[in-house]
Every structure is written in structure tokens, then in C-alpha cells.
Amino acid sequence: MLKVAVVGASGYTGVELLRILHGHPEVGVTCVTSEQSAGKRISDIFPSLRGRYDQALENLEPVRVAEKADLIFTALPHKAAMEVVPTFLKLKKRVVDLSADYRLQDAGEYEKWYEPHMSPALLKKAVYGIPELRREKVAGAALVANPGCYPTSIVLGLAPLLRKKLLDPATIIADSKSGVSGAGRSAKVDNLYCEVNDGFKAYGVGGVHRHIPEIEQELSLLAGEKLTISFTPHLVPMDRGILSTIYARPVKKVTVEQLVSLYSEFYHGEAFVRVLPLGQFPSTSFVRGSNFCDIGLTVDQRTGRVIVVSAIDNLVKGASGQAVQNMNVMYGFPENLGLEGLALFP
């Protein structure tokens, strides 16, 4: 039995990890932490866990956490994660970090978009964990940087076209919409019911969202050249889900049939990427609660642009499901263990 700790278990991605790990036959959760609710039972905060996870939330004391677990999921805000991850690694524990702290390879970029990095040497050692694209490196990693939710939907959405160098890399526009759980569980006026329930808004407009360097890093690696993108996130009145609509100009004429066959081949054998048949496009409802990324494809006949629509659940393939998928790869478990049975809502 692999002993795991969920650090930040009182947050949305933390409780989603518990939901998923409950169905994982190889894992026992030996430690859960919280900042404000230490001492309370986790099932008092999330009553759906009653009878399954009733243990007390602990304060985050890294050495104590490390004593109790072999693998630690850090489901903390950025900065809080890099305050503890180096200690876990020093104590020879493996870490899947759900925050943004180890996703960028370049400390200067991290400082530009976030703040000065506290353990820049670890940026080179961390593996950006999209298993479909980097399975072997994930398998041997001590520290996996679990990707952001928007980046997951965009990187999986563009990987086949970029690897085959079929896109003009200067023409990519990604327009993404997220449910409100993407902003986390802590109280913020912008996320109150009356602020979000009856409207649909863009935010981070004009190339300022902190996921931009992460998306550009990964797309540039796929393309084999440095590229920039236009990215605009939107907040939608729903709990969960991300839908990204991505536009780009192909370098040569491509048909819809060719696109569907390119993607079907690229993702052949992947448990969690579903390329939809010609003429079909995903909805966030298709992937709700599951670890799937659904992708629909077409070519705009008037402009010649390729259009990719990808849908994920931000808390599952966009966070905790992908984290468990990474864990499965790291420990040699079947990659879909504990993930296959997640609800398929009709």
C-alpha cells in the first residue's frame, strides 16, 4: 500500500484527490492538512466523505507530513507550495505539486509572472506532468509539476498539429471558459453567487494571465520553436469544467478528415483523450467528474483556419485526476487505476 499525504485537503483540488483516491486500490491516505481547519475532521468540512475519510486535518508541518507518507500531493496555492516542497524532497519523498510553483523551467519567467522563486534549482529537476506527452520522464521523477487547468486543455488540444509542424505558430488564439471552482474554495468577492451566477465574463484580457508562460513553454517545446499565443480566459456560471476553443492557421491546406485521423492516430491507446468523430464537438458536461479530455475538430472553410475545441473537468484532468494519473505512472500502476470508474454523467 502506497502511503500518500494530501496537503491542502480542505481545498477543492484536495477534496477531489480524496474522492478519487477513495477508489484507488493501491493507496492509503495517511495524512491530510489544512491551514484554517486543522483539528477538525475532514468529513465535518465535506460531509460526503463521512464514513470514508473521517481523519483529523493537521497543521502543515513538513517533517511530520513526510514521516507519514511516501508520496505527497501538494494542493496548495502557489508560493505556499514552494515553502514546503524542498523539505519533502530532502527527506527523499516524491511529490506531485498541483500548484504553479514548479511548472516553468525558467526562474526569470516565474519571477516575471509570479514572484522571486525560492528554490530555482528544482525547476530544472521538476517534470511537467502531462503523461500523454512525457510519460517516461514522469515515471522517473521525484517532483512532478502538475499542469494548470487551462494549459492542459490547450496543450492536449494542439499537440498533434504542433508536433507535425502543421501550424503557423504565430497564429494561435485560445479562448477558454472555466467554471468557478477553478478559482479555489477560499472566499473572494469576485466569486460570490451574485457576482457570477447571472453573467459570463472575460478576465485577464490582453496577454496578462499567468498561465500564458506555461502554455507558451509547452507549445514551444512541441513546435520546436519559440512561439507566442493570444489567450483569453472567461468565467462561466457553472461549478466545474473548462472548454477551450482554439484557432490557428495551418501551413498548408488540411481537411477535416485529415485532422480527425491525425488526432485519432496521435492519441491512439490513450485512456483519457477522446477524439470525437467528424462533426461532433465536446461539452463540459461530457467530461464532468471524469479524467477525460474530449477534443472536436474542424476547418473553417471560409478562412482556412483550423478550429480545435477541447473540454476537461478543471478539477479532474485539469488537476487532481491528472495528479493521480501521474502518480500511477510514477509507481508503475496501470495508468487508469482509480480513474476509470469515475462517474460518467449522462
Ligand SMILES: NC(=O)C1=CN([C@@H]2O[C@H](COP(=O)(O)OP(=O)(O)OC[C@H]3O[C@@H](n4cnc5c(N)ncnc54)[C@H](OP(=O)(O)O)[C@@H]3O)[C@@H](O)[C@H]2O)C=CC1
Ligand atoms: N481549482 C482548480 O481548478 C485548479 C487548481 N490548481 C492549483 O491547485 C492548487 C490548489 O487549488 P485549490 O484546491 O483550488 O485551492 P483552494 O483555495 O480550494 O485550497 C487551498 C488549500 O491549501 C490550504 N492552504 C492555503 N494556504 C496555505 C498555507 N499558507 N499553508 C498551508 N495550507 C494552506 C487551504 O487550507 P484552508 O482551507 O485552511 O484555507 C486549502 O486546503 C493551487 O495552486 C491552484 O492554483 C490547479 C489546477 C486546477
Ligand SMILES: CC(=O)N[C@@H](CCC(=O)OP(=O)(O)O)C(=O)O
Ligand atoms: C476560474 C479561475 O479563476 N481559474 C484560475 C486558474 C486556476 C488554476 O488552475 O491555476 P493554477 O493551477 O495555475 O494556479 C485563474 O484564472 O487564476
